[in-house]
Amino acid sequence: MNFDLTDDQRLLVDTVTSFVKKESPVERFRKLRDDEEGVGWSRDVMRKFGELGWLAVPFSEDDGGLGGSMVDVALILEQLGAALAPEPFLASIVLGGLAIAHAGDAAQRARWLPDVIAGDKTLAFAHLEEGSRYDAHHVSTRAERTGTGFRLTGRKRWVLNGHAADAIVVVARTSGDVGAREGISLFVVDRGAPGVQITTVRTMDGHRAAMIALDGVEVGAESLLGTEGAALPIVERVLDGATAAACAEGLGLMTQSLQRTRDYLVDREQFGVKIGTFQALQHRAVDMFVETELTRGTTILAALRADDPDPLQRMRGVSVAKVQLARGGRYVVQQAIQLHGGIGITDEADVGLYFKRMHVLESLFGDEDWHLSRVSSPG
Amino acid sequence: MDLSFSPEELAFRDEVREWIRTAMPPRLRAIAEVDGHFGVDETMEWHRILHRKGWVAPHWPRKFGGPGLDVTRRFILTEELELSGAPQLLPFGLSMVGPLIMQFGDEAQQARYLPKILSGEEKWCQGYSEPNAGSDLAAVRLTAEDAGDHFVLNGQKTWTTYAQYADWIFLLARTDTGAKKQAGISFLLCDMKSEGVRVRPTLTIGGTHAFCDTFFEDVRVPKENLVGPLHGGWTLAKALLGHERTLVAAVGSSARTLLRAKRIAQSTTRGGRPLADDPVVRAKIARMECRLEALKMANYRALAGAKQGHAPGAESSILKLCGSEIIQGMYELCLDLMGADALTWMNEPGVVPAWEDWVGPNYNYLRAATIYAGSNEIQKNIIAKLILGLPS
Ligand SMILES: Cc1cc2nc3c(=O)[nH]c(=O)nc-3n(C[C@H](O)[C@H](O)[C@H](O)COP(=O)(O)OP(=O)(O)OC[C@H]3O[C@@H](n4cnc5c(N)ncnc54)[C@H](O)[C@@H]3O)c2cc1C
Numbered sequence: 001m002n003f004d005l006t007d008d009q010r011l012l013v014d015t016v017t018s019f020v021k022k023e024s025p026v027e028r029f030r031k032l033r034d035d036e037e038g039v040g041w042s043r044d045v046m047r048k049f050g051e052l053g054w055l056a057v058p059f060s061e062d063d064g065g066l067g068g069s070m071v072d073v074a075l076i077l078e079q080l081g082a083a084l085a086p087e088p089f090l091a092s093i094v095l096g097g098l099a100i101a102h103a104g105d106a107a108q109r110a111r112w113l114p115d116v117i118a119g120d121k122t123l124a125f126a127h128l129e130e131g132s133r134y135d136a137h138h139v140s141t142r143a144e145r146t147g148t149g150f151r152l153t154g155r156k157r158w159v160l161n162g163h164a165a166d167a168i169v170v171v172a173r174t175s176g177d178v179g180a181r182e183g184i185s186l187f188v189v190d191r192g193a194p195g196v197q198i199t200t201v202r203t204m205d206g207h208r209a210a211m212i213a214l215d216g217v218e219v220g221a222e223s224l225l226g227t228e229g230a231a232l233p234i235v236e237r238v239l240d241g242a243t244a245a246a247c248a249e250g251l252g253l254m255t256q257s258l259q260r261t262r263d264y265l266v267d268r269e270q271f272g273v274k275i276g277t278f279q280a281l282q283h284r285a286v287d288m289f290v291e292t293e294l295t296r297g298t299t300i301l302a303a304l305r306a307d308d309p310d311p312l313q314r315m316r317g318v319s320v321a322k323v324q325l326a327r328g329g330r331y332v333v334q335q336a337i338q339l340h341g342g343i344g345i346t347d348e349a350d351v352g353l354y355f356k357r358m359h360v361l362e363s364l365f366g367d368e369d370w371h372l373s374r375v376s377s378p379g
Numbered sequence: 380m381d382l383s384f385s386p387e388e389l390a391f392r393d394e395v396r397e398w399i400r401t402a403m404p405p406r407l408r409a410i411a412e413v414d415g416h417f418g419v420d421e422t423m424e425w426h427r428i429l430h431r432k433g434w435v436a437p438h439w440p441r442k443f444g445g446p447g448l449d450v451t452r453r454f455i456l457t458e459e460l461e462l463s464g465a466p467q468l469l470p471f472g473l474s475m476v477g478p479l480i481m482q483f484g485d486e487a488q489q490a491r492y493l494p495k496i497l498s499g500e501e502k503w504c505q506g507y508s509e510p511n512a513g514s515d516l517a518a519v520r521l522t523a524e525d526a527g528d529h530f531v532l533n534g535q536k537t538w539t540t541y542a543q544y545a546d547w548i549f550l551l552a553r554t555d556t557g558a559k560k561q562a563g564i565s566f567l568l569c570d571m572k573s574e575g576v577r578v579r580p581t582l583t584i585g586g587t588h589a590f591c592d593t594f595f596e597d598v599r600v601p602k603e604n605l606v607g608p609l610h611g612g613w614t615l616a617k618a619l620l621g622h623e624r625t626l627v628a629a630v631g632s633s634a635r636t637l638l639r640a641k642r643i644a645q646s647t648t649r650g651g652r653p654l655a656d657d658p659v660v661r662a663k664i665a666r667m668e669c670r671l672e673a674l675k676m677a678n679y680r681a682l683a684g685a686k687q688g689h690a691p692g693a694e695s696s697i698l699k700l701c702g703s704e705i706i707q708g709m710y711e712l713c714l715d716l717m718g719a720d721a722l723t724w725m726n727e728p729g730v731v732p733a734w735e736d737w738v739g740p741n742y743n744y745l746r747a748a749t750i751y752a753g754s755n756e757i758q759k760n761i762i763a764k765l766i767l768g769l770p771s
Contacts, residue, residue, distance in 0.1 A: 128719050133649035158719045179650055204724040204739050211730065270515040280756050337584075337746045341513050341754065342538040345590075345747045347582040355584065356743070359714070363721040369659055 003300065005075075013075050015052065020083035023048070026350050029084040033206035039164040040208045041086040043119075050119025055093055058241075059101055063113045070241055074248035074303040081252025084353055086207055088122050091161035094245045095238060096123025099169045103186050103226035103234045112167065112188065124165035125242075126156035126212055127235065134366040136171070136235045137181045141214060143172040149220040150174070152187060152195075155213050160364075162210025163200040166191055170214065174229050184232045186225040193217050205357040233311065240318045243365040244302035247321045250329045250361045251299045253354045254292045257336035260351055261285060264340055281339055288335055291328030298324040319371035325361070326368035333358040382679075384451070391452055395459040402428055403465060411464035413733035414639050416587075416740070419502075419544045422466040426499040429460075429468070435497060436473050443481055443489065444497045454682055461631020469541065471503035472496035475619055476549040476568070483566075483607040483615055492547075492568070506536040506550030506569075506593060507616070513538075514757050516551070516616065517560040521595060523552035523567060530554070530567065530605075532575075532598040538751075542578045542591035545571050555610050566612035568604040575599075585744025586725055620753060628702035629748075630678050633671050636709035639734060640664055643716040646732055654716060667705070667712050674701050696766060700758045703748035710742035 005013065024045065032040050049055050057072045059065020066072075073094060080089060097116050100109060100123070115121035132138035141154025152172055162168060168189050176183030189196060195217035198210045226234065262285060265276030275281055298321035305317025333355040337344035344351050366374075384392065403411065407421055417425075429435040437453040439445025448456065461467070477496045480488055495501040512518040521534025532552060542548065548569050555563030569576070575598040580588035607615050641664060644655035654660045681695040714721045717738060720731040724739060749755040763769045 131648040131651065133647075133654075133718050135650065138650060158722050201726050201730050202724045203722040204743075206724075209722065269511070270513060270518075272515075278756070280759065334746065338749055338754075341750055342508065342590075342747075345583050345585075345744070345750065347584060352584040352743075355746075359739075360722055363714075363717075363719050367715060367718065369663075369715075373659075 009072060009075060012054075012057075012072060013079065016054065016076050016079040019048075019052065020079055020085055024083045024085045026084050026353065029086050029206070029353070032086055040206070041088060041164070045085070046087045046092075046122065047119040049087060049089065050117060055089070055097075055119055056117045058093065058098060059113060059117060063101060063109050064117050065101075065113075069303070070244055070306040071300070071303040073241075073245055074299060077245050077248040078252040078255075078299075081249030081357070082256045083252075084350075084357065088124075088161035088164070090242060090245050090249070091124050092116060092122040092165065094242050095125035095160065096165065096167075096169045098241055099125055099186060099234065099238045100188065100225060102237060103231060104188075105226075108188070108222070108225060115166075121166040122161055122164060124159050124162040124168045124210070125171075125238070126159045126162060126168050127171045127239070128157045128159070129155060130157060134370045135179075136239055137184065137232055138179055139171055139173045139184050140178045141170065141172040143174045143185055143187060145174075146218065149218065149222075150187065150224065152189065152214040152217040152219060155211070157211055158201075158203075158364075159210045159212050160207075162198060162212055163208045168196075168212065169225070171231070171235055172214075176229075181232050183229045184235065185228050186231045186234065187219055188223045188225060189214070189217060189219055193219065203360055205360040206353070207360070236311070237314070239365055240314055241306045243318045243322050244299070244306040246361045246365055247295070247299045247302050247318075247325050250325045250358060251292070251295050253358050253361075254288075254295055254329055254332045257332050257351055257354045257358075258285070258288050258292050261288065261336045261339050268341075275339075284335055284339060288332045291332050295321075295324050295328045315374055319366070319374045322366055322371040323368055323375065326371070329358050330362060384455070388451055388455060392455050392459060395456055396463075398432065399459065399463045399465060402432065403463070404428075407466065411466075414464055414635070414737060415733065416737050417466040419469075419541065422469060423499050423502070425466040426468050430498055435468065435499070436477070438474070439477065439497075440481070443477075443493050450682055458631045458634075461629075462635055464635055467632070469502060471505050471541070471545070471549075472501070475505060476503050476547075479549075479566075479615055479619055480606060482618065487603065488568075488606060501546040502541070502544055504539050504542045504545035504548050504571075504593075506539055506542075506548045508538045509535060510537050514754055516620075517564070517613065519551045519553060519564060521550065521552050522556065523554050523565060523600065525554070526599075528602055530600045530602065532567075532569065532595040532600055534595055536593040536595075538581075538590045539578075539593045540590045542571070542593045543580045543588065547571060548576075548593065549606075551612055551616055554612075558610065561613040563610055564612040564616065565609055566606045566615040567600055568606060569595075569598065569600050573598050573600070583744055584746070586740045587744070589744065628674065628678055628698035629706045630671070630675055630702065633674070633702070633706045633709050636706065636713065637664070637668060637671060639738075640667070640709060640712045640716060642734055643713055643732075643738075646734075647716060647718065647720075660716070663712060663715075667708055670701075670705050670708065674698075674705050677701065696758065696762050699752060700755055700762075703755060706748055707742075707745050710738060710745055713738045714742050 054076050056065045057068035061067045100112050116123055129140055143150040143152050170187045170189050172185055173183050174185045195215040197213040200208050201211055203209050268275045302318045302321030305314050308314040336351040337355055340351055343349050433446050436445050437448055437456045441447035480492055509519050523530035523532050548571055550567055551564050552567050553563050554565040575596040577594040579592040581590055583589045644660055645653050647654045717735050720735055723731045764771050
């Protein structure tokens with residue numbers, strides 16, 4: 001057993017940390033959030049991520065990547081989360097990019113991945129539907145064969161980066177009934193394809209996302225990723241990777257929430273003393289610390305297991321981590337506000353930003369109940 | 380021991396329900412139906428409707444224009460109003476400064492202020508907290524200097540809810556800077572239109588500008604706006620806080636929010652079946668329902684005590700503590716049931732079902748329920764000291 005980071009990983013953490021410290025303070029996020037005209041993140045910064053090699057991390061060297069692991073991805077996302085950097089790393093790399101990497105053939109990977117790795121183009125991954133809750137096999141969007149390819153019809157909800165992505169990886173059904181595990185396929189759909197209707201929506205954390213209607217969208221045969229009807233295992237693997245990544249980002253949020261709360265307890269005075277002298281608050285801060293450390297451990301578990309070839313091991317490790325995030329993460333962001341008193345309720349305080357982002361991460365990729373049911377099912 | 384309402388009380392409840400059903404204008408009813416957000420205008424519209432009916436201040440004595448209802452009827456009326464989803468009236472006049480003026484004000488003050496609170500002609504806000512006086516309220520620094528027939532106010536209040544809409548503010552000011560903390564404070568009423576009053580609304584995590592910084596620069600307040608004795612404001616401050624704490628039990632709002640949770644569980648499906656069919660979901664809802672029933676009983680016991688003229692006891696101290704956590708828990712439940720729809724934030728209608736639109740903003744804003752009206756940590760300190768007799 002060994003929890004040490006390699007030299008390369010330590011270097012990675014250092015570069016990400018110093019980059020966000022210099023170039024991505026929380027204020028940058030606020031500005032992007034409040035800019036009604038923009039997409040909520042910066043294309044320049046995404047390209048810088050590309051130049052620094054971060055977007056290449058999880059892809060194989062054949063695809064122009066660095067052949068890194070989900071642990072490396074987690075290390076990056078923890079720091080991006082801590083800085084509230086809104087660039088679509090999760091949507092474009094961990095979801096859309098890895099879906100193409102896992103499912104696509106050489107030509108498809110060559111067509112999309114270099115631009116994505118450079119940060120010149122971004123992707124989105126459209127899986128959620130009305131009534132799907134978090135079940136990846138609940139797919140009602142249909143893809144019917146045409147002479148030259150497929151025709152896609154259906155509605156996707158809460159597509160992360162769907163409002164800004166150049167292309168969208170769509171989970172659609174080529175056969176079978178809604179809910180069947182067979183018959184699910186993946187397609188890459190150009191955002192400009194006729195019949196693609198993208199509605200930008202706001203999310204609680206100040207990001208944007210998209211509701212996407214596919215109204216008889218014609219795509220060529222080359223946009224089908226992998227084997228027709230057999231994509232569910234890949235979809236589940238991609239979503240588990242995203243869940244592990246979300247846990248890592250959540251850990252960054254928790255670390256910052258704890259840090260800021262600790263600093264506030266040391267700074268704020270009431271009744272002639274620092275409020276950090278009140279034992280009730282000391283114990284609360286300690287509980288926040290404990291939850292953060294537990295989450296640090298389960299995030300490592302999730303990141304390691306996300307690459308596990310055995311799907312049962314993978315699902316279990318990832319679900320344990322998401323359950324811990326749901327409990328511990330929520331506790332930490334709620335208490336961060338509580339211990340800040342009135343100022344914690346204002347939009348000006350950063351703890352509120354962490355609080356909202358945490359709730360979004362909790363509502364994505366399976367809530368506590370959904371992951372509990374995965375842990376409790378016999379396999 | 381008896382939990383039932385008398386036939387007359389039940390008839391009163393039916394009368395209240397029927398009246399609410401017919402009296403609420405369609406525009407307000409449409410918002411109430413989906414538990415949407417009421418702005419100040421809508422709230423004041425409802426205030427005036429209730430005033431015309433004579434029910435705007437169930438807890439006010441007849442002498443000051445109240446309906447003269449007994450404790451049980453007051454409770455019934457309040458609960459039915461909250462359960463109906465009607466706008467919650469602004470408490471600052473009706474439940475805070477109004478009762479205080481009745482108790483401590485002179486006749487001229489009562490005649491000047493109370494009728495306009497009742498009619499809704501004048502809206503109030505509460506100027507207690509300051510940047511360095513939150514939990515430690517007695518540390519207020521805003522000064523009121525004696526200038527003959529008036530005071531001159533200088534300083535800042537903060538977190539002043541709805542100051543941007545208020546006509547008047549009641550505030551704690553330091554009139555004797557030499558005296559010990561609590562001893563030099565006075566309770567003053569100040570016209571918000573006075574020269575030198577400036578208000579800066581603050582955006583909250585609930586997405587609305589719910590409170591403000593309120594600045595005072597050489598603001599003149601006539602001496603007749605002092606309520607109670609000079610330097611004796613602390614007694615008034617405490618009297619009001621005790622009152623404020625029982626207000627925030629929010630039993631009716633929690634009950635209403637539980638209904639909303641059930642509605643979300645019915646309207647949200649997983650695998651083609653409503654979430655409400657899932658035993659795990661049902662148990663979650665039932666758990667909150669049990670907490671609410673327990674809170675209700677605590678509330679009844681406090682009311683029954685008040686009916687017999689007992690001083691508020693342990694029951695009322697726990698009302699704020701549990702009530703705030705339960706209303707937070709109710710919204711947390713709603714948000715959890717929404718699944719990925721919990722992502723929505725101030726979007727156009729139709730992105731999520733209308734009754735889900737304000738869950739997130741309300742959930743966020745209500746993190747404040749355990750902070751305002753004396754934070755829950757402070758409540759626990761009080762209970763530990765005054766009820767359990769623990770050493771301090
Ligand atoms: C939404 C909202 C609306 C409000 N509206 C109004 C209004 O209209 N008018 C008004 O005057 N005020 C209003 N307030 C202010 C409110 O009363 C104060 O926020 C509250 O008293 C806490 O003070 P504070 O914010 O300064 O926090 P602090 O007192 O600094 O407290 C910070 C943290 O320390 C804890 N703490 C403090 N002392 C102790 C102790 N002795 N032991 C253990 N823990 C302790 C607190 O519980 C809290 O968790 C409002 C607040 C909010 C959030």
